[in-house]
Amino acid sequence: xxxxxxxxxxxxxxxxxxxxxxxxxxxxxxxxxxxxxxxxxxxxxxxxxxxxxxxxxxxxxxxxxxxxxxxxxxxxxxxxxxxxxxxxxxxxxxxxxxxxxxxxxxxxxxxxxxxx
Amino acid sequence: xxxxxxxxxxxxxxxxxxxxxxxxxxxxxxxxxxxxxxxxxxxxxxxxxxxxxxxxxxxxxxxxxxxxxxxxxxxxxxxxxxxxxxxxxxxxxxxxxxxxxxxxxxxxxxxxxxx
Numbered sequence: 001x002x003x004x005x006x007x008x009x010x011x012x013x014x015x016x017x018x019x020x021x022x023x024x025x026x027x028x029x030x031x032x033x034x035x036x037x038x039x040x041x042x043x044x045x046x047x048x049x050x051x052x053x054x055x056x057x058x059x060x061x062x063x064x065x066x067x068x069x070x071x072x073x074x075x076x077x078x079x080x081x082x083x084x085x086x087x088x089x090x091x092x093x094x095x096x097x098x099x100x101x102x103x104x105x106x107x108x109x110x111x112x113x114x115x116x
Numbered sequence: 117x118x119x120x121x122x123x124x125x126x127x128x129x130x131x132x133x134x135x136x137x138x139x140x141x142x143x144x145x146x147x148x149x150x151x152x153x154x155x156x157x158x159x160x161x162x163x164x165x166x167x168x169x170x171x172x173x174x175x176x177x178x179x180x181x182x183x184x185x186x187x188x189x190x191x192x193x194x195x196x197x198x199x200x201x202x203x204x205x206x207x208x209x210x211x212x213x214x215x216x217x218x219x220x221x222x223x224x225x226x227x228x229x230x231x
Contacts, residue, residue, distance in 0.1 A: 043120075043208070043222030044206070044222045049219075102164075102171070103161065
């Protein structure tokens with residue numbers, strides 16, 4: 001079955017440090033890949049997405065993600081974290097099963113804490 | 117502000133009851149998506165409507181149903197409510213019908229508490 005794994009439930013980094021959030025998926029083909037951010041008490045906001053082409057994708061707020069087919073991964077990175085980046089981050093995949101309609105599957109999220 | 121509105125913000129009801137959550141998409145968006153976010157289940161995609169028709173279905177229970185009206189607003193109906201239905205319900209909208217091709221804009225959510 002299709003699935004999305006975010007192995008890190010919590011991550012703490014110091015302001016100014018680099019960040020990498022991991023995401024692995026299980027699917028027979030290349031899915032549509034997304035990263036969302038959810039600030040406390042807010043809805044989700046799309047950071048970036050990958051469909052095809054260049055495997056390094058640039059997003060908003062200085063984030064980027066790299067699709068690695070061989071590792072079934074789509075890790076999110078930021079070179080220098082700001083205190084305002086503290087939030088929960090969700091990786092999601094869009095898959096089209098051989099039977100049924102399009103499905104959108106979210107990972108369990110990674111909560112980022114930023115130390116001043 | 118994403119432009120997506122959801123009402124009510126909070127809802128408290130008892131087990132066995134039925135509630136209706138309402139969503140108004142951004143102006144010009146034809147697709148509406150519903151999601152459930154709970155502590156034990158995480159964030160789950162429930163269902164998508166595009167221009168009044170069901171387009172994609174996720175982990176939506178049979179006790180739940182949704183529809184999209186001609187003015188493009190959508191309602192999510194939850195019936196025979198159980199304690200486990202307590203969650204934050206999000207609505208999102210997008211311009212097109214393919215959820216992978218178009219950015220989804222999320223509303224602020226409706227927090228449902230079942231007692």
